Amino acid sequence: MIDIFIVAGICLVLTALWLLIREAKKPKSEPVAKLPEPENRQVPNLIEGTFGATGEAFFYSLVRELAQSLNIDAVLLASCEDDHQEIYRTLAYWCNGSYIMNQTISLLNSPCEDTGGLCYLETSASELYPDSSLLDRHSPVAGFFAIKLLNSLGKPVGLIAGLHQSALRLGKNELDTIKLLSARAAAELERKLAVSDALTEKERAQITLHSIGDGVITTNNVGCIDYMNPVAETLTGWRFHQAMGMSLEAVFHLEDEKTGKVIPDPALRCLSEKRVVSPKSDNVLISRTGDRYSIQGTAGPMMNTRGDCIGAVLVFRDVTDLHRLQKKMAHQATHDPLTGLVNRSEFEQRLEKSLQSAKAFENTHALLYLDLDQFKMVNDAAGHLAGDELLKQICSLLANQLRGRDTLGRLGGDEFCVLLENCPLGKANKVAEVLIDIIREYRFLWENKAYQVGVSIGIVPITADSTSTAELMLHADQACYSAKDLGRGRAHIYDQKDASLAQQNGQVLQVSDLRDAIINHQFQLLYQPIISLDADQSRVQMRAEVLLRMIDQSGNYILPGAFLPAADRFGLTAQIDRWVIDKVFNDYAHLFMQNSNLVLNLNLSAQSVADEALSYFITQMFDKSVVSPHQICFEVNEAILNNNLPGISQLTEQLRDIGCGFVLKNFGSGLSSFSFLKNLKFDFIKIDGNIVSDIADDRVDHGMVESINSMAHLLGIKTIAECADGDSVIQSLKLLGVDYAQGDLLAKPVSMDDLGGEKLSEREFSGIPAD
Template identity: 30%
Template structure:
């Protein structure tokens, strides 16, 4: 039994002793025989149970009962009176003053203990109940504060979906106060609808009650508040069950996802659109083509994909700066966007490449008017960066299902057709065809052969001799790379050099050719045959920051003196990155390596550029040599180039000499050196060594 306190007041000491003995063990016992001091002691002790004798002189038990009634601090004391009277009036008065039980004199101590123990049990139960009520209130208050503080909206209802509670967030989102909403059906307070169709939606709490299970809110749901404010909301509802698993209500928890939804839309937009032009990007383009193919397959219609690439945009971008390049791309995107209608998609694929997806009927007229309109729009002059620009483009076309059966095929085929158009005059366009497929397969095969040859260091070099036209002595050699086709023949450099530049393999190819050429020249030198070897360097190789280091490293590794190496560059390589190229060539020239300008006269560099480069040799392009005896203009060009070389103190080499008449004319014009089929075809290493062993070799001198 939990400890309770008992206070006994009786002016007869024997009675207090008897009661104290009888109640031993039931609680803390305090006694008093002085009724004067009783009230003061009561306020000090504040017992759970007071045993009070009614018949005491001077201050009676009735007086003490009246005093207790007047003091709120003593209101919870349970008073049991002792009396020898059994008159109803005595009992009535005692009960009216707050007594709850009676003990009769003479005392029956056993009954007395039983009565007190029963009252103590009641007190213990009351205390336990009070404790439980306090804890329940504390927990309820904690839950209330928690629900009022969380970011989610919470609504609880009874079993009929009538609202019993709403936290502040729910009140804010619905526009209803808890007081106004209480007792109303949740459908009246929560106006839910599909955000797209605006059709009213059933409240998930109602479903949760009807089906007795948790229910998630339908996707794409909006809540319209009492004031007409719309929120995008999501979450769930669940029934509330009592201890017997019977429904006693339901709870709805939801949240405002308007900002999250808006951010998601923005992120989705950004992930599917190009930031510069606001056009669909490659990801969305792929999806649009997929959808168009699906519709075309179902309707037995067609889809055309046009890929277009701006001509020479890189040159404009590098020359004028990326900010001007961005303005140009934005302008083109805006110009092409006019075609984006009637299911036509215009997209920016990346860089300066754009795409159009055009659904059309199986029996549609030719798309050429649209193609021409697209190219004309791009060609319209416009101003940017204070300058007027006139752009052109190359366009490739693939048609589903004529030449492609999937998105990937359409993109690949259109790209191949565009690549073909790139090699034609400006504003050219090509449809993908069987011939292009064959060419594409051939390029793929060439690529595989080239990669394998590079991995196995299996490139072969042929050497075309260069002769002094005055005394027919061998003065040098140009190394020409050859790629074996695996069937005893060779693949034309036109095909694999082009592929190497596109695939980024030109750097490895150039390094291997340079090393093989230096090894061969060192081998001849060691045999007493000092031959200068000329190696072609492509424009792409000049973009490699390691070019100078590579040349120096190979010379060091092969132990070839630098005066026996010559690098041949084209005009396009010289002007593509002018200042950087000049600095690279100067460093190479300072090593003692000579520089030759190949195919001179066919490019578009100005003569003012020519004097800025550390050149040693000019090579006259074979097209002028071939026509000079039949074309006065070609002859004048050759004469001018020879005179220019003399003026600039440069050596001159004529390429492509095929007839005796050409050789004689060049010699008469003062051309020092020449090469061509008349003098010697390119030879493999073995045959070239046989040639130089039997030829007069002119010593290499520093220029």
């Protein structure tokens, strides 16, 4: 639009000049002005000398013609270089018969410093303005004129000035001519600056597009490529000069990562729909050389000022590493780290889908519950490494006998489950017999010794009459116990008698068992120090996690994995959490009094987080106890965030306000961890042990821990590494700047009762010695 005004202005000025020339050439019977005109003024020649020139040629001809026609020593045309209109740079400068190039001049203290229009001094210019650097260039200067060049918005963009060492007499005709020529010069200068700005913007845009980390491809309005930056060249395998003019679809080949189907050209789609198009995030770019890149990107139409679509721009980035990391994190969240099978959580989700399928379509599926026989004997005789290797080989044997749509999962220890989809009970029993025979015939070799194990299997049909996944798992477990009771190495289909048999033998925890344990205080609290990795021992804080164990009738510890799933199923975990809180506040208050630097981490279950009365209960405990809120930190599992974000948000806000701390544990085991950190206030994150344990040997795990630690510190959150066992793991954590570490090799869990009345030793909680 500005160009239109500039061109129109130039046309008007040229028209006025042409009329002036015509009038100047007409014979006159009397003078044009009353004042006597100076001699040797050649106004028509001046106008004709500049009439045909444009751009910089016009500037050069203008200063020369003005100087020669008006008989002036020096004439210059300059553009404004600063916002204060004080500094100018010459574009054309004629002085004493030759051009002078690229001079910088200042209008400070000059005759035209504050003048908006034409400034004209016939004589004594240097005497009147002795401090002017502009006049000092030709000192002494007697005659002087200057006129500022204004753009279409009325802002000064340049200047024309004439300097003469003797008096300078200009008549009205010459001054009007200078004004007209300055108007044309202003239009030419504005056009030059606009073109220069456009070229500068174009150059800046090209530099930017060449420098950014995203790939950029632009097309014309029919989808043919007219630009590619270097990143786009690398990812597509095409050089720009090769792809120029080709259709985007021929160069930018997209496929659906899951189905392998070709994705339509996003540029053509955005051109036809005239809107921004974002391809799905699970797309794969196939390069010219066959390399595959997971990409994210958008395609948008390019519109001109008239609203016409003149092409499309595609911006995309390589997210292959991110996708690989996300897949690994997703796999770790749903799979057993030792065997690679789906874990209990993922298996139960798939079981739930099968149950819903049975109810909706009256399909019949089957659930097998497997418990290895004689595994403990092998584990004790040959060691844990042998036991782990045996489990891996058993899993491989089992998987080879199952169909692709069946699911094999590890529940923990030597217990497994198999989900047989669309499988009637009779066929499921045959599958179980095959699995039993395969394992019975297998010989496990370890250090020149052969070991034999067996398997007992419980079978439960999944039908429309099945109540819940919890009931199915319970019945399958009870059927498995019946198979063992009948002589091991066999399969048994669930019967209602199995429940009473299992209960009679104490094999399955019932709700009454857990309630009795709570009432009769059949729990034991342990503490495990959380070790500071800070080399500055003066800042060490004694911090420990409180761990819970259940005590059986023989006085042996039962690990949480054996009773908490049942407690969760029966809705008792919140009650157990309150028992732990009450125990710590009342029975171990003396530890806090004797050790003001002690902080204990207490675990909260999903049911506790959902309990709106928990915050009030904890606040009341603080009011009645000598324990300070700053000495208590609550740990919540990352998995809880996905199911009860509002609950955990409210709880953390209420308890942090009174001084309690919060730890997000098992961080990195899920996909959405990072998205919660900005919105929820945690003091610590405990990095999942599955990632930490292999940090010294696995580059991906090392990168995950590094990124988690960096992100946490960026948000002001301290980090704790779980399962930090081994010198190489500890050294890697120290180098990454992780704040704390926790692991059995660092400090095993110890009974809090063993502490007695003694003051805790800070040495137990001190940092790892520096190398």
